[in-house]
Amino acid sequence: MDIETARSSVGWPQKSASHYNQLWTAPTSGKVCTYWLQGRCNRNPCRFLHDASLPHNVYHRAAKQSIRIPEDCPGKGSESSSMNSVKSTSREGDPSIDKYPRKPQQKLCHYWIYGNCVKGDACPFLHSWFHGVDFAMLAKLEGHKKGISGIALPSGSTKLYSGSKDGTARIWDCHTGQCDQVINLGGEVGCFTCEGPWVFVGLPNTVKAWNNQNGASYDISGPVGQVHALEVANNMLFAGAQDGAILVWKGRSSEADPFQMAAPLRGHTRGVVSLTIGRDRLYSGSIDRTIRVWDLHTLECVQELVGHTDVVMSLLCWDQYLISCSLDQTVKVWGLATEGGSLQVAYTHHEDHGILALSGMNDASGKPILLCACLDNTVRLYELPSFTERGKIFSRREVRTLQTAPGGLFFTGDAAGMLTVWKWLDSPKSQKEQVPHPMDSC
Numbered sequence: 001m002d003i004e005t006a007r008s009s010v011g012w013p014q015k016s017a018s019h020y021n022q023l024w025t026a027p028t029s030g031k032v033c034t035y036w037l038q039g040r041c042n043r044n045p046c047r048f049l050h051d052a053s054l055p056h057n058v059y060h061r062a063a064k065q066s067i068r069i070p071e072d073c074p075g076k077g078s079e080s081s082s083m084n085s086v087k088s089t090s091r092e093g094d095p096s097i098d099k100y101p102r103k104p105q106q107k108l109c110h111y112w113i114y115g116n117c118v119k120g121d122a123c124p125f126l127h128s129w130f131h132g133v134d135f136a137m138l139a140k141l142e143g144h145k146k147g148i149s150g151i152a153l154p155s156g157s158t159k160l161y162s163g164s165k166d167g168t169a170r171i172w173d174c175h176t177g178q179c180d181q182v183i184n185l186g187g188e189v190g191c192f193t194c195e196g197p198w199v200f201v202g203l204p205n206t207v208k209a210w211n212n213q214n215g216a217s218y219d220i221s222g223p224v225g226q227v228h229a230l231e232v233a234n235n236m237l238f239a240g241a242q243d244g245a246i247l248v249w250k251g252r253s254s255e256a257d258p259f260q261m262a263a264p265l266r267g268h269t270r271g272v273v274s275l276t277i278g279r280d281r282l283y284s285g286s287i288d289r290t291i292r293v294w295d296l297h298t299l300e301c302v303q304e305l306v307g308h309t310d311v312v313m314s315l316l317c318w319d320q321y322l323i324s325c326s327l328d329q330t331v332k333v334w335g336l337a338t339e340g341g342s343l344q345v346a347y348t349h350h351e352d353h354g355i356l357a358l359s360g361m362n363d364a365s366g367k368p369i370l371l372c373a374c375l376d377n378t379v380r381l382y383e384l385p386s387f388t389e390r391g392k393i394f395s396r397r398e399v400r401t402l403q404t405a406p407g408g409l410f411f412t413g414d415a416a417g418m419l420t421v422w423k424w425l426d427s428p429k430s431q432k433e434q435v436p437h438p439m440d441s442c
Contacts, residue, residue: 040116108394132381132391134363134425138409139177141419143170148413150192151403152199154212160411161199162419163189169201172419188226195232202227207239207247209259220259222247229275231282234296236262238282240272246284248299267292267301278317285312291324291334293343307332307345314358318368318384321346327354331372333385349387352376359402361410363390364424371410373399379412393422 033048035041041050109125111117117127129137141162150163159180160172165188171181190202197213207220207227225242232238237259239247246265252258265284274285281302282294291305291312310328317323322334322343335346357373368384379393379402393399393412401413408424 113394113396126394129395129420130391130393130422134390135381135422136425138421138423141172141177141179141421142417143179143182144168144417144419146417147397147415148401148417148419149189150201151401151411151413151419152192152194153403153405153409153411154194154197154199157197157212159212161192161194162413163192163201164417165189166417177421190226190228191230193230193232198232200230200232200237202230202239207237216255218259220249222249222261222264225271228271228273229284231275231277233277233282236296238265238275238277240275240284240286242271244268244270244272244286244288246272246275246282246294263299265294265299265301267304274312274315276315276317276322278322279320283315283317283322285315285324287311289326291315291322303342305334305343310354313354313356316358316360316370318360318370323358323360323370325355325358325372327356327375329354331355331358331370349382351380356398356400357402359404359410360384361404361408361424364408364426371402371404373402373412377414393420395420 031048033041033046033050107125109117109123109127112123112125112127117123144162144164144166146164146166148162148164150161152161154161158174160174161169162172163169163185167185167187167189169183169185169189170179171183172178173180185201185203185208187203187206190204192202193200197211199210199212201208201210202223204226205221205223207223207230209218209220210216220237223239223241223243224245227239227241229240230238235251237249237251241247244266245268248262248264249259250262252260265282268284268286268288268290270287272284272286276283277296280296282296284292284294286292289306289308289310289312291308292301293303293305294300295302305324308324308326308328308330310326312324312326314325315322320336323331324334325331329351331349331351332345333347333349334343336342337344351372351374353375355372355374357371359371361369361371363369363383369390370382370384370387372380372382374380375398377395377398379395379399380389381391381393382388383390395412395414395416395418397415397418399412399414401411403411403413405411410422410424412420412422414420
């Protein structure tokens with residue numbers, strides 16, 4: 001793609017404190033202007049105090065008393081006093097010293113997200129959509145009105161597909177980043193997957209199939225309720241449905257009806273929300289908190305995995321292991337106890353919030369990376385097998401969809417409808433040193 005890499009400070013337009021202090025006149029009240037503290041005061045002159053009329057540390061004491069300031073935002077907590085000290089000493093000391101020494105920042109400024117942070121470079125919190133030095137944000141693609149529930153990049157195509165709970169699919173040009181087409185699907189999109197030239201979309205009570213080479217389109221009936229998960233293997237299409245069944249279709253050469261229904265896989269007692277395939281096995285995760293293992297040749301269930309205490313949201317095969325995540329705030333790594341034996345939990349990784357989605361890829365140096373989307377509006381990037389954190393991605397709403405692609409590209413789709421394109425860098429750089437990277441491999 002020819003979309004340029006966004007700088008690490010990409011975000012909403014900001015206004016500095018000096019913007020609100022122009023043409024200052026003496027205030028008529030001793031009270032601090034609460035609108036100014038939020039960067040929203042448009043009165044000049046204002047009868048309440050602004051920063052220029054306060055001693056160096058009064059602003060922070062006033063901010064600490066404001067009930068509008070969240071616990072993790074500037075001016076609240078222990079960070080406030082340390083920033084006051086930095087301000088005071090920097091003005092009294094050597095002018096050649098950095099006025100606002102910065103600490104390593106990993107916590108996002110929630111005012112900055114909405115364009116309301118007035119502290120600029122003096123803010124002790126992160127003004128960036130990500131933290132990490134090995135990857136960069138290429139573009140934000142806006143258009144969906146509700147959460148993104150599926151992303152697909154067909155092999156050899158220059159088009160990126162996204163589906164949303166707003167009932168539409170969008171087709172994006174990989175070279176320009178522009179939306180070429182909006183398709184009204186008539187129902188909430190539950191998932192996307194692709195195989196060769198085919199793109200499959202999970203909808204209520206049906207699966208829609210597109211062939212992006214010849215333009216053919218098919219509506220595949222059979223599912224009961226919303227289709228939450230799709231996978232393709234061994235010339236078969238699998239669909240996890242709301243009623244707990246996994247529907248199976250076998251591909252055939254007929255142009256009139258290229259998908260032939262096979263016997264459904266039954267065993268889950270509630271909706272199937274995740275599927276993955278590896279080592280001649282189909283793995284299914286359900287709202288019933290279990291994982292089932294199916295033989296791809298016989299289509300029979302060979303094992304039931306019990307370990308999670310909440311919905312099994314996502315599954316991923318890595319090497320000889322199965323990785324699962326759940327709303328119970330854990331990632332479990334399942335391995336074979338003996339050669340040809342049953343899967344057992346080999347390791348459990350704990351998060352502070354429920355986990356919504358997993359995806360895996362290699363970084364620019366070939367190291368395996370696990371992408372882990374959590375309910376706290378972040379995506380954690382872990383190096384396997386150590387689970388060493390390599391970075392963190394921030395979003396205004398929780399990321400519910402992850403997708404990887406060749407060339408170090410990966411995509412995140414959040415509950416606000418924002419589709420973001422990312423890329424692993426060829427060599428680690430600090431966020432300020434990152435330079436534009438064309439999305440040539442898309």
